[in-house]
Amino acid sequence: MTEALSATEPALASTSTYLVESLPELWFGLVVATFGVYLLLDGFDFGVGVLFAEADEAERRRFLAAFGPLWKANEVWLVLFGTVLFAGFPAAYAVILSRYYLAVFALLLALGLRGLGSKFRGERDDERWVRFWDRCFVVGSTAAPFLLGAFAASWALGEPTVVAVVPLLAGAATVALVTALGAAFLCVKLESPIRERLVRRGRAATAGYVALGTVTLVASVIRYPALRSEIQSVPMGGLCIGTIACAGVAVAAATGTRYRWFAVATGGLAVAFAAIIGVLLYPAIDPATGTTIADAVAAPLSLNLTTGFAVVFLPLIGSYFVVLYSLFDDPASDSGQYQHG
Amino acid sequence: MIVMSVRIPVSAIGDSAADLVATIAFLSPELASRIQFGWTITVHILFASLSIGLAPFLVYVTVQEVRTGDRRYARLREFWTKVFGVGFVMGTVTGIPMGFMFGTNFGSFSTTVGELLGGPLSFEVKMAFFLEAVSLGVLLFGRERVSDRFYVLSSVLVGVGAWLSAFWVLVVNSWMQTPRGYEIVTEGGTSVARLTDPVAAFFNPRFPWMYVHMQNASIIAVTLLVAGVAAYFVRTNRESDAWRTALRLAVVVLLVTSAFQAVHGDAYGRHVADTQPHKFAAMEAHYETGQADLHLVAIPTDPEAITDPRAENLYTISIPHAASFLASGGDPTAEVTGLDDFEFESPPVAIVFWSFRLMVGLGFWFIALGAWGTYRYWRGDLAEADRYLQVLMASAPLGFVALLTGWYVTEIGRQPWLVQGVLRTAEGVSPSLTSTEATLTLLGFVVGYLGLLAAFLLVCKRFVDEERDRCGVGDRDDADGTTDGRPREVTADD
Numbered sequence: 103m104t105e106a107l108s109a110t111e112p113a114l115a116s117t118s119t120y121l122v123e124s125l126p127e128l129w130f131g132l133v134v135a136t137f138g139v140y141l142l143l144d145g146f147d148f149g150v151g152v153l154f155a156e157a158d159e160a161e162r163r164r165f166l167a168a169f170g171p172l173w174k175a176n177e178v179w180l181v182l183f184g185t186v187l188f189a190g191f192p193a194a195y196a197v198i199l200s201r202y203y204l205a206v207f208a209l210l211l212a213l214g215l216r217g218l219g220s221k222f223r224g225e226r227d228d229e230r231w232v233r234f235w236d237r238c239f240v241v242g243s244t245a246a247p248f249l250l251g252a253f254a255a256s257w258a259l260g261e262p263t264v265v266a267v268v269p270l271l272a273g274a275a276t277v278a279l280v281t282a283l284g285a286a287f288l289c290v291k292l293e294s295p296i297r298e299r300l301v302r303r304g305r306a307a308t309a310g311y312v313a314l315g316t317v318t319l320v321a322s323v324i325r326y327p328a329l330r331s332e333i334q335s336v337p338m339g340g341l342c343i344g345t346i347a348c349a350g351v352a353v354a355a356a357t358g359t360r361y362r363w364f365a366v367a368t369g370g371l372a373v374a375f376a377a378i379i380g381v382l383l384y385p386a387i388d389p390a391t392g393t394t395i396a397d398a399v400a401a402p403l404s405l406n407l408t409t410g411f412a413v414v415f416l417p418l419i420g421s422y423f424v425v426l427y428s429l430f431d432d433p434a435s436d437s438g439q440y441q442h443g
Numbered sequence: 444m445i446v447m448s449v450r451i452p453v454s455a456i457g458d459s460a461a462d463l464v465a466t467i468a469f470l471s472p473e474l475a476s477r478i479q480f481g482w483t484i485t486v487h488i489l490f491a492s493l494s495i496g497l498a499p500f501l502v503y504v505t506v507q508e509v510r511t512g513d514r515r516y517a518r519l520r521e522f523w524t525k526v527f528g529v530g531f532v533m534g535t536v537t538g539i540p541m542g543f544m545f546g547t548n549f550g551s552f553s554t555t556v557g558e559l560l561g562g563p564l565s566f567e568v569k570m571a572f573f574l575e576a577v578s579l580g581v582l583l584f585g586r587e588r589v590s591d592r593f594y595v596l597s598s599v600l601v602g603v604g605a606w607l608s609a610f611w612v613l614v615v616n617s618w619m620q621t622p623r624g625y626e627i628v629t630e631g632g633t634s635v636a637r638l639t640d641p642v643a644a645f646f647n648p649r650f651p652w653m654y655v656h657m658q659n660a661s662i663i664a665v666t667l668l669v670a671g672v673a674a675y676f677v678r679t680n681r682e683s684d685a686w687r688t689a690l691r692l693a694v695v696v697l698l699v700t701s702a703f704q705a706v707h708g709d710a711y712g713r714h715v716a717d718t719q720p721h722k723f724a725a726m727e728a729h730y731e732t733g734q735a736d737l738h739l740v741a742i743p744t745d746p747e748a749i750t751d752p753r754a755e756n757l758y759t760i761s762i763p764h765a766a767s768f769l770a771s772g773g774d775p776t777a778e779v780t781g782l783d784d785f786e787f788e789s790p791p792v793a794i795v796f797w798s799f800r801l802m803v804g805l806g807f808w809f810i811a812l813g814a815w816g817t818y819r820y821w822r823g824d825l826a827e828a829d830r831y832l833q834v835l836m837a838s839a840p841l842g843f844v845a846l847l848t849g850w851y852v853t854e855i856g857r858q859p860w861l862v863q864g865v866l867r868t869a870e871g872v873s874p875s876l877t878s879t880e881a882t883l884t885l886l887g888f889v890v891g892y893l894g895l896l897a898a899f900l901l902v903c904k905r906f907v908d909e910e911r912d913r914c915g916v917g918d919r920d921d922a923d924g925t926t927d928g929r930p931r932e933v934t935a936d937d
Contacts, residue, residue, distance in 0.1 A: 170580075170583075171580035171581075171583070171584040171585070172580065174531075174532070174535060174576040174579060174580065175573065175576040175580060177535070177539075177576075178568065178572045178573050178576050180539070181539060181542060181568050181572060182565070182568045182569065182572075182573075184542055184543060184546075185542065185561065185564045185565035185567070185568050186565055188542075188545070188546065188553065188557060188561035188564060188565065189557075189561030189562050189565040192553055192554060192556075192557020192558055192561050193553075193554045193557065195546045195553055195561070196545075196546050196549075196550035196551070196552075196553035196554045196557065196873065197550065197875075198546070199543060199547045199550070200547050200548070200873035200874075200875050200876055201875060203547050203873075203875075203876065203880045203884070204880055204883070204884070206543055206546075206547055207547070207884045207887065210539060210540045210543060211887065211891070213536070214536045214895075217532055217535065217536050218532065218533075218536060218895070218898070221528075221529060221532045222529075222898055222902060225529070225902040225905060226901065226902065226905050400557070400558045401558055401637050401638065403637075403638050403639070403641070404558040404559070404561070404562055404637075404638045407562055407638075407641055408561070408562045408565055408566075411562075411566050411569055411570075412565075412569065415566075415569035415570060416569070419569065419573045422573055422574065422577040423577070425577070426577045426580055429581065429585060429588055429589065430580070430584065430585075430588075
């Protein structure tokens with residue numbers, strides 16, 4: 103599908119060859135990587151929203167002070183994931199999104215509730231107003247990772263609906279994962295006695311993630327016999343061991359009050375999750391239809407051009423995040439360090 | 444005329460919910476998707492253009508604040524940054540679904556033209572969204588954490604992000620109006636548009652027209668909003684230096700930008716007549732090929748003429764042959780192709796015709812408002828011109844109305860094409876989409892976005908109330924100790 107119409111174009115704008123031969127595979131890697139970065143970064147934010155449910159008013163203000171300057175930038179990674187998939191594999195993008203139509207819109211609704219809840223709660227004094235948007239924030243922050251996990255699992259397993267056993271288990275596992283991420287993030291950002299409870303929640307969530315993840319994998323082996331060889335492959339084994347190692351480090355670091363390590367280790371869990379999705383997909387981009395990377399990849403000129411932009415801008419985007427996270431690096435408090443905006 | 448051909452029995456509205464659901468389920472996936480996309484972009488565009496238009500204004504007051512240390516600029520910056528912050532979140536929340544809808548609802552469109560349009564959309568994210576979101580974090584939360592210079596830079600970068608984002612979105616949209624730089628390749632039964640020349644595709648003939656017109660429209664809309672809000676506060680407190688400054692700035696900017704928009708719009712119209720003659724004919728409700736007049740004012744003489752305007756049946760105030768003159772670039776006797784003579788069906792003429800009239804009429808109203816205000820400013824009694832201030836307040840949302848109606852002319856006038864001459868709208872819809880799915884999400888978006896708009900207005904009302912309380916009659920705001928250039932602190936009783 104990818105080959106060649108004319109070879110008379112200038113070299114940089116070739117319509118017949120990719121900049122490097124493995125460019126389609128690299129783009130597949132970029133799709134998985136942007137998904138992973140999104141899950142990691144917005145996972146912190148979702149976790150804050152999950153833990154928000156049991157926080158009192160003073161804690162909620164601190165949570166939002168830590169979350170406020172960062173979440174919008176984190177959320178952009180989802181849009182980047184979507185457009186990377188669209189630009190690299192336009193046909194797959196269309197088929198996948200229209201297949202999980204209602205789940206995709208439910209995810210967008212959850213993201214909307216999360217964003218608006220956090221933004222609007224502080225904008226009026228009225229008690230009912232605050233409670234309403236708080237509820238939106240918690241529900242959105244819990245439903246979004248659930249749907250995201252269920253969507254990713256259905257996509258990777260070629261399951262035509264998210265309302266199936268394994269995707270729902272994967273969704274639950276993702277909620278546990280973001281709770282661990284959120285607990286670690288808040289432990290880094292907050293200085294207060296509340297850390298003790300966050301550590302307990304973070305440890306429980308990490309253990310819950312490993313347990314639910316195991317159940318999900320076992321259920322996958324049973325429900326999708328065709329995928330057994332992929333699930334029992336060497337890379338999968340490595341990722342499972344990596345996940346257990348990260349979980350162990352996370353629990354130990356949380357217990358030993360080494361909160362940055364706690365955050366790094368839970369981040370490792372998120373990255374491993376995305377890598378598992380990637381291993382399950384490869385070499386297909388849409389297992390449900392059997393569409394492979396080579397089938398769906400955009401033509402050379404389009405992909406080369408988009409690659410050029412990515413090479414220039416991805417490092418720049420990385421530098422934005424370094425600036426943003428170091429600027430808001432110190433512990434957040436509710437005493438006016440952050441404007442409530 | 445797809446929109447017009449679907450009849451929803453009025454009696455069903457009052458019946459039980461089950462009947463209503465059954466009735467609405469008649470919406471085809473195509474129609475439901477179109478209404479959903481149209482409705483979501485209607486809401487999104489309000490916030491997108493709020494960001495685009497407000498960004499230069501924020502940069503101006505932030506620069507002035509840092510340069511002069513004058514507190515009235517800090518005051519304006521604080522107020523409008525709050526509005527900008529909430530508007531930005533609204534823009535993000537309403538914007539994220541748009542990109543995904545290309546895949547969910549318009550899957551065949553994405554498959555056919557994804558190789559051309561996926562790139563620009565991903566450039567938008569890489570170049571604009573991250574820049575905007577990160578800079579906004581600094582702008583909203585970082586006033587006391589960064590140097591003045593860095594703070595000014597963050598306000599500039601938020602604006603650059605907003606303008607770059609519009610750049611790539613309009614690259615995509617203008618390509619759908621005047622596609623260039625591609626070829627159609629058929630493989631295994633599916634046709635896809637393949638990029639052959641990125642420069643020709645991205646800088647297609649429509650793009651510069653659209654970008655200039657849209658960015659300027661956003662500035663006009665925000666300028667009217669700023670003018671209306673400033674008029675309100677000046678009427679609350681005639682001594683308010685901050686809001687008098689905003690008012691003076693707004694009326695002058697309004698005169699310049701709205702006059703420019705009229706001149707530019709005139710030339711843009713000629714370009715549309717060249718490149719999309721069927722859209723031009725719909726804008727003038729011109730059915731029969733021949734010489735065409737330009738209808739400055741059109742008044743329907745019977746109800747039918749509202750839903751089915753035909754130039755020959757309307758009571759109009761027209762310039763004879765002016766449409767011929769316009770379309771041909773100077774020949775009053777030139778033939779303008781009528782809607783009856785195209786090989787494809789007409790767009791919904793009524794919406795295009797009346798939207799265009801409303802947009803142009805509002806445009807002239809804005810010029811008049813700008814001229815009137817600038818004259819009072821020149822005379823030195825702008826803040827005392829009470830009637831003018833009231834008119835400004837009433838006109839505050841009209842810039843957004845003009846912007847939306849212009850957008851409807853552009854998009855609905857393109858029908859039946861999704862991509863002009865390449866893909867019809869009906870062919871672009873996801874094949875797997877069902878009526879139930881599409882109708883369900885449509886209902887969700889209608890209810891959800893109405894709620895969103897209400898919440899946004901409530902929040903803005905609170906901003907205005909707070910500002911009014913600070914702006915008590917007789918108080919000069921530079922005597923107000925709270926405007927020290929730092930953000931309001933969050934306290935336990937806040």
